[in-house]
């Protein structure tokens with residue numbers, strides 16, 4: 001039997017899905033961004049975000065990794081499986097980073113200027 005509350009949950013989920021599809025730019029600005037670390041790679045390898053976005057790296061791999069800015073702007077401790085590291089990017093620009101344990105692991109965060117409307121929020 002379908003209850004009223006499960007119908008409400010389904011309707012809410014549909015509404016959220018429709019709103020997310022209708023306003024992709026708005027949700028990209030509002031939502032902070034995650035980068036997974038798995039199979040000795042940053043996924044996605046290159047991410048574009050708006051200024052003011054917090055990026056969180058999550059180590060889903062089974063060996064420790066770090067997140068180290070090439071310009072020494074930030075550096076995580078060794079992240080064990082399941083550990084996270086966050087950095088908030090406030091200034092537009094391209095930020096290269098790598099894993100200091102495995103320097104062939106590289107990634108980039110491209111920070112775009114926040115729009116006037118989002119700066120007022």
Ligand SMILES: [Cu+2]
Pocket residue numbers: 040064065066099100101102105
């Ligand atoms: Cu690594």
